[in-house]
Amino acid sequence: MENQAASGAARAARLIEVRNAVTSEAIEALLPKAEKIMGPLAKAETIKRLTKTNPDTIWLAARRGALAPEGFVTVLLLNEDGYEALLDDEMDLADPDDRYLVRQSETPAAIYSWASYTPGILANAIPLVVDHFSSPRYASADMIANVTTERGRRAMLRLGFDEGLEWRGTFKPNLFIKRRATKSRLFPRRRYDQAVDSAADTGITVVHGIDQLFRVAAVRSAVYIGEQSCPYDEEFDGNDFAATHLLYSVKGEPAGCMRIRFFGDFAKMERLAVRKEFRRSTIAFELVRASVELCRDKGFRKLYGHAREDYLPFWQRFGFKVKHNGAPFGFSGHTFVEMVDESDPPDTAISIDDGPYKLIRPEGQWSYPGILDRSGRNPWL
Structure with a gap:
């Protein structure tokens, strides 16, 4: 623009x-x-x-x-x-x-x-x-x-x-x-809805297009396939088109990502990845916080995920606990444990009573009008 x-x-x-x-x-x-x-x-x-x-x-x-x-x-x-x-x-x-x-x-x-x-x-x-x-x-x-x-x-x-x-x-x-303000008390941006449209931008966005999804795939390929020798079919497991993805960009360069899938009464957080050259930063922490905020804003009270045993302390920083009676299990050559976190969503969480226009806006951009708002209410038509 x-x-x-x-x-x-x-x-x-x-x-x-x-x-x-x-x-x-x-x-x-x-x-x-x-x-x-x-x-x-x-x-x-x-x-x-x-x-x-x-x-x-x-x-x-x-x-x-x-x-x-x-x-x-x-x-x-x-x-x-x-x-x-x-x-x-x-x-x-x-x-x-x-x-x-x-x-x-x-x-x-x-x-x-x-x-x-x-x-x-x-x-x-x-x-x-x-x-x-x-x-x-x-x-x-x-x-x-x-x-x-x-x-x-x-x-x-x-x-x-x-x-x-x-x-x-x-x-x-x-x-x-x-919209250009990154911090505003009038139009505060959510953690998961930062501007990443140009090569100068740094922040997190919900993935909305195939180009951004390719960036997510590049990060995960570098981390899981390149570094951890994860088989391709295990990493790209058929769930990527049934999920919401968060992308972290650093001056336009894809640096980290997270995948979230939504079930009846819980959301599952998975595929957190940060490229090696960015791991001295707080990107992993910011992606988790943004993912939790997105799930809460969608109304989910219960979050679920799999933590590699050696990474469990990282997840515990955010309130996750080992799932009751959850025995360790393994795949892709690593041992994992189930973990959960529960808390009430905010009063502003998405609701069926929010009206038709809000509920058809792009994922993560519920606080301002989308293309269908403008189509439905366009005074020029």
């Missing part, structure tokens, strides 16, 4: 230029032109005040060689309180309160597309501004926009935004979001 924005910015840079060295004269000249098309906007005094607080609030756009600015892109750089007020519809967008905004030296929680006047070719200013907000200072801030036209919708989708946002039980179809 970021690469798409960057390529769009490169094309735009050949046609137009943007800058945030804004003058009062430029604001006063452009605002009436924008209001003729868009209706009432914030007053010039408000824009000047916000620009003084943070110059990145407004960007002027012009065709290359033009003698004066011809358009603008404005954003609100929100702290977490501002982000929450925006989503709760409690912010006065015509005159945003300074307490909701960050100064130029601070990192925002969200970058809200406030208003843009970019007629004709000046629409190419938008990817240039998006590219600026991919810089280190802003890269961890969610980007959000309120879109009410089909033209704007297509533009947001091209820039990698997701259509529709669910907030406190209400679906907001006109809000488009590019």
